[in-house]
Amino acid sequence: MRSVEALDDMSTYARNIGQAIKTLSEGLKLTFKYLLQARKSREPIGVEDPNYFKKEEGTVTLQYPYEAIPVPDTGRYRLHNEIDDCIVCDKCAKVCPVDCIDIEPIKSAEEIGKTSDGTPKRLYAAKFDIDMAKCCFCGLCTTVCPTECLTMTKVYDFSEYDVRDHNYVFAEMTPLEILTKQKAYEEHQAKKEAEKAKTSSVSKPVTRPEAKVTETTAPSEATPVKPKFRPKPMTKKPTVSDEQQKTGEGAEKPVKAEETESTSPAKPKPKFRPKPTIKQASTSDEKKESNEIPKPKPVFKPKPMIKRKPKDE
Amino acid sequence: MITFLFFLPFLLGFVVIGVYGERKIAAFIQNRLGPMEVGPKGILQTIADLLKMLQKEDILPKAADGKLFLAAPLVIFAAVFAGYAVLPLTEGVAGAGVAAGLFFLLAIVSLDVLGILMAGWGSNNKFALFGAMRSVAQIISYEVPLGLSILGVVMISQTLDLQEMTINQGILTAQPIYLFGIKSLGLEVGHIGGFLSWNVVQSPILIVSFVIFFIAGLAEANRTPFDLPESESELIGGYHTEYSGFRWGLFMLAEYGMMLLISFLGAILFFGGWNTPLPNIGTLALADWTTGLWWGGFWLIGKAMVLIFVMMWVRWTYPRLRVDQLMDLSWKYLTPIAVIVLFICGVWRLWMI
Numbered sequence: 209m210r211s212v213e214a215l216d217d218m219s220t221y222a223r224n225i226g227q228a229i230k231t232l233s234e235g236l237k238l239t240f241k242y243l244l245q246a247r248k249s250r251e252p253i254g255v256e257d258p259n260y261f262k263k264e265e266g267t268v269t270l271q272y273p274y275e276a277i278p279v280p281d282t283g284r285y286r287l288h289n290e291i292d293d294c295i296v297c298d299k300c301a302k303v304c305p306v307d308c309i310d311i312e313p314i315k316s317a318e319e320i321g322k323t324s325d326g327t328p329k330r331l332y333a334a335k336f337d338i339d340m341a342k343c344c345f346c347g348l349c350t351t352v353c354p355t356e357c358l359t360m361t362k363v364y365d366f367s368e369y370d371v372r373d374h375n376y377v378f379a380e381m382t383p384l385e386i387l388t389k390q391k392a393y394e395e396h397q398a399k400k401e402a403e404k405a406k407t408s409s410v411s412k413p414v415t416r417p418e419a420k421v422t423e424t425t426a427p428s429e430a431t432p433v434k435p436k437f438r439p440k441p442m443t444k445k446p447t448v449s450d451e452q453q454k455t456g457e458g459a460e461k462p463v464k465a466e467e468t469e470s471t472s473p474a475k476p477k478p479k480f481r482p483k484p485t486i487k488q489a490s491t492s493d494e495k496k497e498s499n500e501i502p503k504p505k506p507v508f509k510p511k512p513m514i515k516r517k518p519k520d521e
Numbered sequence: 522m523i524t525f526l527f528f529l530p531f532l533l534g535f536v537v538i539g540v541y542g543e544r545k546i547a548a549f550i551q552n553r554l555g556p557m558e559v560g561p562k563g564i565l566q567t568i569a570d571l572l573k574m575l576q577k578e579d580i581l582p583k584a585a586d587g588k589l590f591l592a593a594p595l596v597i598f599a600a601v602f603a604g605y606a607v608l609p610l611t612e613g614v615a616g617a618g619v620a621a622g623l624f625f626l627l628a629i630v631s632l633d634v635l636g637i638l639m640a641g642w643g644s645n646n647k648f649a650l651f652g653a654m655r656s657v658a659q660i661i662s663y664e665v666p667l668g669l670s671i672l673g674v675v676m677i678s679q680t681l682d683l684q685e686m687t688i689n690q691g692i693l694t695a696q697p698i699y700l701f702g703i704k705s706l707g708l709e710v711g712h713i714g715g716f717l718s719w720n721v722v723q724s725p726i727l728i729v730s731f732v733i734f735f736i737a738g739l740a741e742a743n744r745t746p747f748d749l750p751e752s753e754s755e756l757i758g759g760y761h762t763e764y765s766g767f768r769w770g771l772f773m774l775a776e777y778g779m780m781l782l783i784s785f786l787g788a789i790l791f792f793g794g795w796n797t798p799l800p801n802i803g804t805l806a807l808a809d810w811t812t813g814l815w816w817g818g819f820w821l822i823g824k825a826m827v828l829i830f831v832m833m834w835v836r837w838t839y840p841r842l843r844v845d846q847l848m849d850l851s852w853k854y855l856t857p858i859a860v861i862v863l864f865i866c867g868v869w870r871l872w873m874i
Contacts, residue, residue, distance in 0.1 A: 224854075225854065232839070235838045235839060236834065236835070236838055238838075239550045239834060239837060239838040240834065242549070242550050242551070242552060243546065243549050243550050243834070245552075246548075246549030246550075246552070249554075266552070267548075267549070267552050267553060267554050268552050268553075269552075269553050269554040271554070271557060
C-alpha cells in the first residue's frame with residue numbers, strides 16, 4: 209500500500225511539473241505574441257468606418273490630444289448659436305429642461321434685418337448665454353429653433369479650469385448699443401402713445417395694422433417677454449394651441465414664482481389662496497412646498513390653525 | 522578597478538535604459554504604448570523620472586531606527602555591487618582575479634538579505650517588516666537551489682574562477698572540448714568554438730540547471746513572480762515603503778543591479794560568457810573573427826541583455842506567487858531537482874568527459 213501511495217504521489221509530482229512547464233510556456237508564448245503584435249497600432253477611425261470593430265491586433269492606445277477618433281456628423285456636443293440667424297424667439301430657453309439658456313431680448317420699432325432663411329428679425333439679443341455646465345445635451349433647443357441657428361456641434365473637448373468659463377456668450381451687443389436700442393424703443397413707444405392720444409379716432413389704422421401683421425407672421429416673437437407669461441397659464445392653459453410650449457411653461461413658471469415668493473414669510477397667504485383655481489399645477493406645488501418649507505403648512509388648511517398653534521407651543 | 526571604471530557607470534546607464542525598456546515591454550505586452558511624452562517615443566522619460574526622484578526630500582520617519590534606516594540602502598547596494606567585482610568583462614579583462622570568484626560572488630550577494638532586513642526593521646512599519654521578513658525567507662530559501670544549480674556548473678568546469686570558466690567555453694581554451702561532453706563520440710569542438718563549446722552544450726543537462734538558476738535568480742532579485750517582498754498591491758512596496766528620494770533610488774538601483782548580475786552570471790556560467798556564439802565553419806572562421814577585446818564585451822553584454830529581456834518578459838506574463846506556493850516551489854521542486862541534476866552532472870563529469 210505504501211509503495212502504491214508513494215507511486216501515486218510521485219505521479220502527481222511529475223504531473224505537477226509537467227503541467228507547470230506546459231502552462232508557463234503557453235503563457236510566455238501568449239505574451240510574446242502580443243509583444244510582436246505591438247508593431248501594429250490602431251488607427252483613429254470613427255465608429256462609422258466599416259473596419260471599426262475589425263481592429264483586434266496591436267496597441268489600442270489613442271494618444272488623445274494628438275489624435276482623436278472622429279465624431280459622427282450627428283454628434284451632439286457643444287451648443288453653438290449663429291447669432292446672425294437668431295430671431296431671439298426664446299423658444300430654446302423655454303424648452304430647455306435645465307434652464308441653461310439665458311436670453312434678454314430688446315424690442316425694436318421696425319424690422320432689424322433678415323436671417324439667412326428670410327425670417328425677419330424684430331428683436332435684439334442683449335443677452336444670449338448658454339451655460340454648458342448645466343446643459344444636459346438633450347438637444348430639445350435645437351429641434352424647436354425655428355431658424356435652425358442653434359445647433360449642437362461636434363466639439364466635445366471644452367473642459368475649463370473655472371466652471372464659469374462654461375458659460376458661452378453669443379450676444380454681440382455692447383452695453384452702449386443695448387442702452388441706445390432700449391432708449392430708441394422707449395422713445396418709439398412714447399411716440400406711439402402720443403400719437404394714439406392725439407389721433408385716437410382717425411390715424412389708428414395707419415400704425416396699428418403694421419404691428420399686428422408682425423405679430424401674426426412671427427407669433428413667437430411676441431411671446432418672449434416674461435411679464436406676459438405669468439397670467440397666461442391661469443387662463444389659457446386648456447385652450448392653447450401650442451401645447452408643448454405652453455405646458456412646459458405652465459409647469460415651470462408658476463413653481464418658480466411661488467418659490468421665490470414663498471421665501472418672504474409675510475406674504476404666503478394671499479398667494480396660495482388663488483392656487484386652487486389652477487388645479488393641475490397646485491397639486492404638484494403643494495408637495496414641493498411641503499417638502500421644502502415646513503412653515504406654510506398651516507396656510508393650506510386655515511381652519512385647524514387655532515387648534516394646532518397651542519399644540520406647537 | 523574595472524568594476525568601478527566600467528560596471529558602475531554601466532549599471533547606472535543600464536538602469537535608465539532598463540526602466541524605459543521594461544515599461545515599453547510591459548506596455549507592448551499589454552497592448553499599450555508606454556511612455557510617449559518625454560522625448561521622441563518617450564526615451565527621456567526615465568531621465569525625467571530620475572531628476573524628479575533626486576529632487577525629493579530624504580525623509581527620515583520619526584519613529585524609525587535612524588542608523589539602520591539610513592544605512593540599509595547603502596548595505597543593499599554595496600552587497601549587490603560587490604558581486605560585480607569578480608565578473609570577467611572580456612578577454613583578459615576581469616575585475617578581481619579571485620580564484621574562488623564564484624563562491625565570493627554568491628557569498629557577498631547574500632549580504633543583500635541583511636540590508637533588506639535592516640530596511641524593514643529600521644522603518645518601524647508593519648508593512649516594511651512584513652516585506653523584509655518575506656524577503657529574507659524567500660532569499661534564503663532560494664539560495665539553496667541557486668547554489669546547487671551553480672555547483673553543477675562548477676563540477677563540469679572544474680573551477681570557481683569565472684574568467685577561467687569563460688575561457689574554457691570558447692576557442693581560446695587549452696582543454697579539449699568534446700561535443701555534448703561525450704568523449705567517446707570523438708568530436709573535438711574546441712577549435713570550432715561558438716555555441717558548441719558553451720557549457721549548456723558541453724553538458725546538456727545544464728539546461729535544467731539553467732532553468733533552476735534562472736528561477737532562483739528571479740527570486741533572489743525580488744522580481745515578479747517572486748516579488749512578494751515588495752508586492753505593492755499588498756504591502757505598499759514592502760521594505761522600501763518608508764523610503765523616498767535618493768535612498769529609494771538606491772533600492773531600485775540594487776534591484777536592477779541584481780537583475781543584471783544574475784543575467785551576467787547566467788551568461789557566464791551557461792552561455793559562454795564573452796565567447797562568441799558563432800562557430801568556425803571550415804574556412805569561414807567566424808569564431809576567430811568575432812573574438813577579441815571589444816567583441817568579448819559585446820557578446821557578454823548582449824547575452825546579458827537577452828536574459829534581462831526574458832526576465833522582463835516573464836515579469837509581465839506571470840502573476841505573483843503566494844507565500845506557501847513560493848516555499849513549495851523552492852523546497853519541494855527546485856531543490857530536489859537541483860540535487861538530482863547535480864548528481865547527474867557529477868556522473869557526466871566522471872564518465873563522459
